[in-house]
Amino acid sequence: MITRRSILVVPTVVWAGIFFFIPLGLLVFYSFGQIDIFTFDVTWGWTFENYQRIIDPLYFKPIMRGVGISLLATALCLVIGFPVALWMSRLGGLAQSLLLVAVMVPFWASFVVRTYALVNLLSDGGPVADALKVIGIGGGAPGIMYTPFAVAIGIVYSYLPLMILPLFVALERINPSLLQASADLGASSFRSFRRVTLPLAAPGIVAGCVLVGIPATGEYVIPAILGGGKTLLVGNVIADQFLELGDYPFGSALAVALMLALMAVLVVVRSRLRNTEDVA
Amino acid sequence: MENDVTDHGPAVRLSGVKRQFGDAYALRGIDLEIADGEFFSLIGPSGCGKTTTLRLISGLDNPTTGSVEVHGQPMMGVPAHKRPVTTVFQSYALFPHLDVYENVAFGLRERKVPNEQVREKVSTMLELVNLTGRNTARPRELSGGQQQRIALARSLVLDPEVLLLDEPLGALDLRLRKQLQGLLKTVQREVGVTFIYVTHDQEEAFSMSDRVAVLREGLIEQVGRPREIYAEPQTAFVADFVGGANQIPVTIVNVTAGSYRVDAGRLGSWTSPGISGLQLGQKATAIIRPETVQVGGGDVSVEGRVTDLSFVGPVMNLAVACGELEIRSMISGRTPQPEEATKFGWDAADSWIVAAAVEAEPA
Structure with missing residues (x-):
């Protein structure tokens, strides 16, 4: 129904239509097409061949490795971010505000610049490398630059705030009297953490993992800079199809498949989260 | 939390307990013994240290100096989760992610009680607090009164040696509060556990407790049975806090065994009982309960003008101006009109003499 108020959404709808849905439609369209490997002419068609190529080990193995690196980075973000968020949630006043600002400050500097800064830190x-040499690790061994590990470090560094913030919000909302009640009823602080803090923080954990995991899976810049073209994530495989090989149909099929996979993950997570929200 | 009490000390003994927060004292030296099976209440205005006292017993906080014993066992260094004491919190503090059943079972799970026994204990306890058939409900689906009953069941199911209750009915409406007061009293009688109850509501404390302690700014003003505290308050503060009282400045003009003759200036002179140890010539305070001040009655009578009248149900509250003094009265039956000059009076035997009110030293 068109009301005067709904006119307000017109600019958004037009913008999204032109710059989001049309390109997306083209992408889907391309993904069913074929390319002439000599002329680079795209022939439209309705072939599933591009999608079948995805599970070809030649592509599927690096794709799964990329997914693995993203999952690892997400897990690292959770492990590193949780204690920080917990600590912040127990502080009050100025200290808490300052820490919140500190968590967000990196967002104010360009993402690419920050990633290049990591190059200087991580390169031979x-x-x-010097610090590792001092404690006697990796002396003489090839550096961590241009390894999957460097990519993981880059992702953790860039996405950690996106993990900490939702965790912080969830932990801060937990009424401290619940932990007192838990102690009063005989639970040690570890048991209280297991039985009260962790379940009540679940929505924050899920939100943090989604916020980090999904963009990390499609991450393009960090592996390009820190992986040196050797460690590819799904995003790089897709970009290569378009920019290096000119295989638009296959690149489109990869992009669409990634999108569908991530959407499936989101749908599952959302429905699980609704159950826990029932609880919180 | 086995109830095997081999040591026959009191359920709780506090000796010389002080609690300091920075420069401020929350408790300035508390000595208290609470007998096994007693329903004991701590009352006092907010900030008097009653909740702090509970927290020191539960182990959620520790005294700066002094000792806490439960059945003769020193609690020094014993963390909250290992004390034979449980708490019903004012905010209920029910676990929002667990259903009613698991909330009550929380502590039993911590003690690794087998499932079958958990089921039995939880259902017995939920029956005791009149809350059956809601096992799978989440706390937020329940009313405040129901939530508080779950909190009670959750704490009692562990057979604590002492149950601490921190203003458990504070957030409930009057009718529900009365209903739950009855339930608490019944439950306490049934399980025989020592209850230590914190409230700022004197009526609530009096109707349920065996004994009551009145706290003021970190010190105990008086401990005793409710009737004692009401009839023979040891200080003007206690008299005022429990039930409200007219405080009339007087001078002691004669001391005889068990009673004093006091002079109240233009209000006259009379003889009435009071606390021991008052000296001849000393400034003192005569406590006169509003309900003992009646129109035209009593052997001490004064002339006054009605300045305020309010209807509170069974009685009328009156304020009567007698010179600079305002005397409050509670009467039923015929009430004088506002601004009407009337004769009021009380029986000398119904007044009670205490030392002149002093401001407590700053904490």
Whole structure:
């Protein structure tokens, strides 16, 4: 129904239509097409061949490895971010505000610049390599730059705030009297953490993992800079199809498949989350 | 939390307990013994230290100096989760992610009680608090009164040696509060556990407790049975806090065994009982309960003008101006009109003499 108020959404709808849905439609369209490998002419068609190529080990193995790196980075973000968020949630006043700002400050500097800064830190002869040499690890061994590990470090560094913030919000909402009640009823602080803090923080954990995991899976810049073209994530495989190989149909099929997979994950997570929200 | 009490000390003994927060004292030296099976209440205005006292017993906080014993066992260094004491919190503090059944079972699970026994204990306890058939409900689906009953069941199911209740009915409406007061009293009689009850509501404390302690700014003003505290308050503060009282400045003009003759200036002079140890010539305070001040009655009578009248149900509350003094009265039956000059009076035997009110030293 068109009301005067709904006119307000027109600019958004037009914008999204032109710059989001049309390209997306083209992408889907391309993904069913075929390409002439000599002329790079795209022939429209309705073939599933591009989708079948995805599970070809030649592509599927690096794709799954990329997914693995993203999952690892997400898990690292959770493990590193949780104690920080817990600590922040127990502080009050100024200290808490300052820490919140500190968590968000990196967002104010360009993402690409920050990633390049990591290159200096991680490359051979850089401070990290020197420090490792001092404690006797990796002396003489090839550096961590251009390894999957460097990519994981880059993702953790860039996405950690996206993990900490939802965790913080969830933990801060837990009424401290619940932990007192838990102690009063005989639970040690570890048991209280297991039985009260963790379940009540579940929505934050899920939100943090979605916020980090999904963009990390499609991450393009970090592996390009820190992986040196050797460690590819799904995003890089897709970009290569378009930019290096000119195989638009296959690149489109990969993009659409990734999108569908992530949407499936989101749907499952959302429905699970609704159950826990019932609880919280 | 086995109830095997081999040591025959009191259920709780506090000796010289002080609690300091920075420069401020929350408790300035509490000595208290609470007998086994007693329903004991701590009352006092907010900030008097009653909740702090509970927290020191539960182990959620520790005294700066002094000792806490439960059945003769020193609690020094014993963390909250290992104390034979449980708490019913004012905010209920029910676990929102667990249903009613699992909330009540929480502590039993911690003690690794087998499932079958958990089921039995939980259902017995839910029956005791009159809340059956809601096992799978989440706390937020329940009313405040129901939530508080779950909190009670959750704490009692562990057979604590002492149950601490921190203003458990504070958030409920009057009717529900009365209903739950009855339930608490019944439950306490049934399980025989020592209850230590914190409230700022004197009526609530009096109707349920065996004994009551009145706290003021970190010190105990008086401990005793409700009737004692009401009839023979040891200080003007206690008299005022429990039930409200007219405080009339007087001078002691004669001391005889068990009673004093006091002079109240233009209100006259009379003889009435009071606390022991008052000296001849000393400034003192005569406590006169509003309900003992009646129109035209009593052997001490004064002339006054009605300045305020309010209807509170069974009685009328009156304020009567007698010179600079305002005397409050509670009467039923015929009430004088506002601004009407009337004769009021009380029986000398119904007044009670205490030392002149002093401001407590700053904490």
